[in-house]
Amino acid sequence: MITAAAVAIADRRTGRFGSSIYSGRPYATILRNFAALRTSNAFVFFTGFVEPVIFLLAFGYGVGSLVGTIDVAGQQVPYAAYLAPALLASSAMNGAIIDSTFNVFFKMHFMKLYHAMMSTSLGALDVALGEIGWAMLRGGTYAVGFMVVAAVFGLLTSWWSLLMIPAAVLVAFAFASVGMTLTSYMKSFQQLNWVQFWILPMFLFSGTFFPITAYPEWLQAIITVTPLWQAIAMMRGLALGMFDLGLLVHVLYFAVFVVVGLTLTTRRLNALFLR
């Protein structure tokens, strides 16, 4: 019998490191999600970008009319311009977390999608990387959309602010890889709700809407190590063109985050996809 194409393809990787969990095809998951987007989820996908835009309009202009400008390291910044990078950061976080927790959990337990995927020559790591890649793509798409709106409203003052797009992708990468690890421990939707429970305080207290100098010093110290504050500080630095060592620290922070998240996720692959 002639060897089937599928076997020939799988054979190319045998013996290579990690061939028991990886076939080199994370793109297969992404293609599947594209197909599902076309067939079923287009509307949900594209409305996903509405949320930060609405927040920007309501808070930037509504609350902005009450607040005026804000002092950031000596610069007087209009409230909407202060808010925009923070909203971009938190929507990147939110999207990635939802993709890697709720959506993965749903596909796992209700659609049984991964059972089917794991019956093919895909490895668990292909699926994990594919879903993380998808979260990044989505985060990136929303970031581009948001930037267009921000540009129309005149909130982008320099070309450097375009760097916020790759920054948003990095943030999504970090949160998605950690989100996957969390999902591997989840047994019910109730537990997933606790993820949301921790997202809200981060969103509200990470200097999104007002400078954290409003808080006592000890609280500020705690906030500065949380991931959303790091993301917001990074975005704001890029948006307002404040390049300094701090920016590098933020990028490093997320690089570490990604490495840790991916390592843990890889450890938990069987718990994630082979149930």
Next chain:
Amino acid sequence: MWLGERVIHARALTKTYGDFTAVAGIDFDVQPGESFGILGPNGAGKSTTMRMLGATLQRSSGDLRILDHDPVSDGPLIRAHLGVVPQEDNLDTELTVAENIYTYGRYFGLKRGYLRGRVDDLLAFAQLEDKRDAKVDDLSGGMKRRLTIARGLVNEPTILLLDEPTTGLDPQARHVLWDRLFRLKETGVTLVITTHHMDEAEQLCDRLVVMDRARIVAEGSPADLIRRYSTREVVEVRFGSDRNAEVATQLEGIGERREVLADRILVYTDTGEADLEHIVGRGFMPVTSLVRRSSLEDVFLHLTGRSLADE
């Protein structure tokens, strides 16, 4: 290159969930091109075994080799050889019928151009050409089943694992499927099938094992098993559900052995007509009676103490 005699080789294969043992050290081999069946009542451990063969469930202990590879270290490679039809359809409900097959092929890394033709062939195979762009949720149960089977063939598998493939199919669709499976077998594909339908097992399987409570209790060809665990003929007599048990006690000495079920008594014998006359001769007039040849059903009943018709 694999050169052995067996495509599947299992020794002391075991799966435990905490304290519970779902598969308790089973041994079997499957030859290339063979059609191998696993029979057993609900909860016997058939699906658990199938998932271990499919390299999607890790064994707890024992030895398992598929095409001379270990599923633990070579899962993806093994699965490239396999076509899997799980007991419960796990179609992708966010995709259309054609997309289900196409995307599944992409999971194997198959090329777009190749898959286009393949999708058409498989849709024809599953008689779903006119449902090509329908969403999976809009298919009937039988159509979903056929799509799951077609999807499992997309990579031209060497071994096809079918976990109760015909549940939910109407009789005609079942026969069509049997015919397709025969043809696959003729091309050299090895089939591993679990089923509750004895006629299916007799039709399709060259050899089978009967599983009960996590263990293999018998092994052989269908004819072999019938010869070993049953008589040539069976007399079925019904006296009404309240009288069966009582009458049975008074049939001592007729046939080799008797089984009392809720709705009938089965008398195992090599001389059916004569024994039926004996029963009537003792003054018991059955409401209905039937003399038939032994089947796998009887083997199953004898080995597991359970009738498949009860399930």
Next chain:
Amino acid sequence: MTIATRIDAPVGIHGPRRGAWHVAEYRLRNMWKWRSAIISFGIGHPVLYLASIGLGVGLLVDTSSGGVDGVPYLVFLGPALLATAALQGGGDETMFPTLAGFLWNKLFYSMRATSLTGAQIADGVLLAAGFRVLFTTLTYWLVLAIFGAVSWSTAPSLVALGLLAGLAWGAVMLAATSFVKHEDGFLSLVGRLIVMPMFLFSGTFYPLDALPLAIRWVGWISPLWHATELGRWLSYGLALPWWQLAISVIYLLALAVGGLLIGRRQFERRLTS
């Protein structure tokens, strides 16, 4: 005539007596399973919003424009957050059970088979949602009072307002959800295109006049805006013309009654067709 009604009247049409209460009881038991989430969100949500937006943005607003409507930002914000929580509670407790009852576990069909009528099931779901709203509103009010965002004497009036607002939105969502045939993103759609804009464009965080006229209409049709305005009037005596008060009350009542009536009819239709 009398005989005819006797024959026609029993179970089939009106259902068992107190049928709605049976449904509500089942729903409340179900909520009980989620009690830890309901309670921690019930307390966590107001605490988080007040401590962050209320105090943090409040500081910015009070220093730059000396409060809103002549009161500190926290006081301005309080009734709006209370109304939001009430609406949210009412919406969640009608939307999810209705989707589950018709689509996920199809429980409504088996309820209908036990001679409960569609209208009773609809009533029961809304009734249970009412209890949830009452709980949420009470907790919220308590947190507001502790933060000094409302005065202690406003308890009865604000809680009653919360209940009305929650039932109004609950009834609207009950009716809307009863028409949904496939979930297919309905929940995210409602969340993103209706609840979120309503939350942000209803004068919750700033007076509606701060918005350009072109989007102010979102506030006018939003039950949240009406509830918020009423709440501000009750809490710190926001000056409103009598006709606006009347319109707001009538609007909320109309949504509650209209939503329930449509929901009842659609429940019955869907369960018998």
